[in-house]
Amino acid sequence: MDKERINEEEIDLRDYLEVIVRRKWIIIGVTLAAVIGAGMVSFFVLRPVYQATSILMVSKPKYQVELEPKIQTFIPSTELSLETYGNLIKSGNIEQKVIEKLSLNQPPNELTVEDLDKMLSVEIIKNTNLIKMSLEDNSPRRAMEIVNTWTNLFVKENEGLLLKEVREAQAFVKRELEASRQELFKAEEKMREFNERNKIDVLEKEIREILNKMVNYESRLADVKMSIKKEEARIEQINAILKKEERFLKLTKSIIEDPFLHQLMDRIGRDEDVLNLRFTSEELNPVYDNLAQELASSMISLHSLKTEKSELEKNIANFKKNLEALKKELAQEKLTQSRLERVVEIARQTFGVLSQKAEEIKISLGATSNTVKVVSLATEPRSPIKPRKGQNILISGVLGLFVGVLVAFFVEYWEESREREKKVK
Structure with a gap:
């Protein structure tokens, strides 16, 4: 089975080769026609295209003014990317100037901005700060003139743009500097007015005086409380003793023992029975009396101490209330002072920064150098x-060979079909 398949493939391949050999003149003819046609078109129909190339180098500004973020927001940056420069090169404004300078809009050229844009290609050379400008044209001299004119115009335009941006920055900083000067003057004036009327020193002095009084009053209050405790303890002790003591003492005496009665008996005469008489009397207990007097004195002293304690507590409460009010007023005064000082400091810093930037821009304006320089101008290609031409002819020959083979097989198929039709008839 496999041998039969191999034999069939060998027969088919041999048939193909026989067709190619038998129709070789068709293949050769088609191939030669394609080659000759390509040669004729390449040499006599297609116009030659020449390419002229110039190279630019982009560098950072020699003097670069770095502004604060707040200021930078309003000023365009003079440092552009290579891609931006590439887009600026093909701007319609520059293309129109190239056309006008070289009179490319006049016969026989009659080029438009769109035509010129298609002729130029811009390439950023990788890992460098170089930009290559390549222009294609049928005239080698015109290609050179256009690309060189384009290059020089762009360098000149970029220099003008850079100078314009620096001047815009200068004008902006000048306006902001004047506004900052006014803000600083207003802030300092408000600070001066506040310092003339501020009560910070007076409030601090009053607070110190109140604190000193509070210390003295609280110290006295502590002593009074201690004295009150002592007096209360003394009163309790005296009351305990008084409970045990009798207020009156009962005394039993004979007439003889009483001096007054004894003298009286001496006058009226002595009677033995009368002399033996005894009588009972009550007298105030001196111990009880002394304790009662001491208790009264302690009660008076305790009342006086409690009155003093109440007055001290009332005064301390008033001191605290006044102290709290003074502290709030002092805090508000200091907050106002802090805010005014912060406004003055910010105004001074802003004015200082703007003054410095104004000087830097002034220097930058006097020493502005172009960020785009010509590395090499184009020469006439x-x-x-x-x-x-060689590539076109080679490709046409290969394509002609394929087409010739297809034509040969088609002719072979056509003739075999006609012979089969004749045999059938």
Whole structure:
């Protein structure tokens, strides 16, 4: 089975080769026609295209003014990316100036901005700060003139743009500097007015005086409380003793023992029975009396101490209330002072920064150098880049060969079909 399949494939391949050999003149003819046609078109129909190339170098500004973020927001940056420069090169404004300078809009050229834009290609050379400008045209001299004119115009335009941006920055900083000067003057004036009427020193002095009084009053209050405790303890002790003591003492005496009665008996005569008489009397207990007097004195002293304690507590409460009010007023005064000082400091800093930037821009304006420089201008190209005649002829020959083979097989198929039709008839 496999041998039969191999034999069939060998027969088919041999048939193909026989067709190619038998129809070789068709294949050769088609191939030659394609080659000759491509050669005719390349040499006599297609116009040669020449490419002229110039190279630019982009560098950072020699004097670069770095502004604060708040200020930078309003001023365009003079440092652009290479991609931005590439887009600026092909701006319609520059293209129109190139056309006008070289009179490319006049016969026989009659080029438009769109035509010129298609002729130029801009390439950013990788890992460098170089930009390559390549222009294609049928005239080598015109290609050189256009790309060189374009290059010089762009360098000049970029220099003008850089100078314009620096001047815009200068004008902006000048306006902001004047506004900042006014703000600083207003802030300092408010600070001066506040210092003339502020009560910070007076409030601090009053607070110190109240605190000293509070210390003295609280110290006295502590002594009074201690004295009250002592008096209360003394009163309790005296009351305990009084409970045990009798207020009156009962005394039993004979007439003889009483001096007054004894003298009286001496006058009226002595009677033995009368002399033996005894009588009972009550007298105030001196111990009880002394304790009662001491208790009264302690009660008076306790009342006086409690009155003093109440007055001290009332005065301390008033001191605290006044102290709290003074502290709030002092805090508000200091807050106002802090805010005014902060406003003055910010105004001074802003004015200082703007003054410094104004000087930097002034220096930058006097020493402005172009950020785009010409590395090399284009020279007149000697040989065209298009059309590639050898390549065109080679490709046409290959395509002609394929087409010739297809034509040969088609002719072979056509003739075999006609012979089969004749045999059938």
